[in-house]
Amino acid sequence: MTTDLNLIRTFVAIYETRSVSAAAKRLSVTQPSVSYALNRLRDVLRDPLFTRTRDGMVPTFNATQLFHSFRRALDSIESAISATRHFDPKQSTRTFRLALSDLGELYFLPPLVQEFKRIAPHVGLEIVQMDSERIGDWLQTGSVDAAVGNVTITGTRARKKTMFSESYSCLLRSAHPTIADTLSLEQYVAASHVVVAPFTGHHLVEDVMNEMGLERKVALRVTHFTSLVAVVASTDLLLTLPTRIARAFAREGSMRALPLPFPIPSFEVNLYWYPQTEDSAAQQWLCDTITKVLGTL
Template sequence: MSHLDLNLVRVFVAIYETRSVTQAAERLDVTQPTISYGLAKLRKVYADRLFMRGSDGLMPTSLAEQLFERYREALTTVESTLEQNIAFDPLRSTRRFRLAMSDIGVLYFVPPLLRRFQESAPHIEIDIVQIPDALGEDLSVGRLDMAIGNIPALASPMHSVLLFREHYVCLMSANHPTIGERMSLKEFSSARHVMVSSPRSGHFLIEEALAERGINRNIVARVPQFTVLPQLLSQSDLLVLLPSRVASLYVLQGGLKALPLPVPLPDFQVQAHWHARQEYSAAHRWLVEEIVQTLGKL
């Protein structure tokens, strides 16, 4: 066990997350033989294969599954202390950042972020994932660097910064058969609505707000993603409630129109969230600043 140094922990975590010796070597900027040698040492220490070849790459054994959570948390803790006094050079860095957001966030946030990063940090890697069930845990142990969106469930020890305030509008076909350029409350209530089931964001809160005002929508379909909406709406009489900025993107694609809601609803906040321990990292402070500067202008 005396040979289990920090580099071996990095090798283990890289293999686990990439499922590949080749990709692990690329991530750590070392040769493949170095990764293979490290894996061999880990196998000897634990008397376990740790990873086996499968159809989707290297698959972890049950012991590797148990080790990963501890290794990932330990590695994150150690690296965060090392980063306290290390300057971050975005022009040279090859660091990988992992961001969580909804599919509607991917649609709206990722293009301007990638354009910004191409200019300010051309060699970093960005992994985008859907907001997971265990978001707080993923942020706390370092599986995620940041989450972006309307995520009201996150609390201390998470930190957050406001990117912008947003409100909902109603999106529908530009040639809707019964609703013209204005929409009454009666038309809104009797129309056929499609709802996006997004339990890990704040989108569901709009239903509570409508219910408090005694408004029950005629929901005829529920879909898991926002990205299917243009096809559903353009040739039908369906309506959907969407944040105004995303609705504007869909309107620009043609065939759709966005109308104000006939009932006032409160605005909501779109924020960037991260764990308190990231405050020590110069790289993370840079990431926060870049995201605020880029998305705060949208």
């Protein structure tokens, strides 16, 4: 008995995404094509393989046993194939999809775009707004090629590489009436703050304050950091954000960046990707380029 390699690819894609439609998107085929391939596999293997439930396509016991063997074999075959391929950034017209937060767009995009234009003038870059709760699925299904930020990704084969370590600072207007060149804990707690939604991944400050039994007075809650700069520059609100970004905003003169008045752990800004062995040369180039550019910031 022989089995089409594409059937194995389809099986692995369904298993990892738990969805026929997501598998179709990853494989760049139609949903009926995936359903047809799944039915063929069911006939060949004489097992239903997956059961459709409200939580997605749940694998049978036999499917789970088969997956590990199929995954290893597929990785080996596709790695051998990809080794013969070559990605030429100067000639490629491919568009990569990169997930960034709004702060990432502000701070990372200028040097990234400059480097892309220099070494890959025809390559496109599409930015997807980071969602820390969905990024694991996006990487696994191939909805994005890579992501940069500070998120926790579980339950996938996603890989990560640290770009740099970062801390938090407090941004406030230069003419703030009650806070001068230093910021005390009492002033920080007494002040009114603007905060962003936790799905952006920036919830470490809130977690530390909760452990200390402290609570900030939140006067404004929004979904994006960058919309807040004008607000902070023209009000007495405090904004806590990554130090590199705070210092960048402070350089123009209307605002100041001050250290937080309590200890808080640093955090890592990472590059995340999912090993797509079918296109490993292009993906390797993307990851190497991002690492080279962001590692110097």
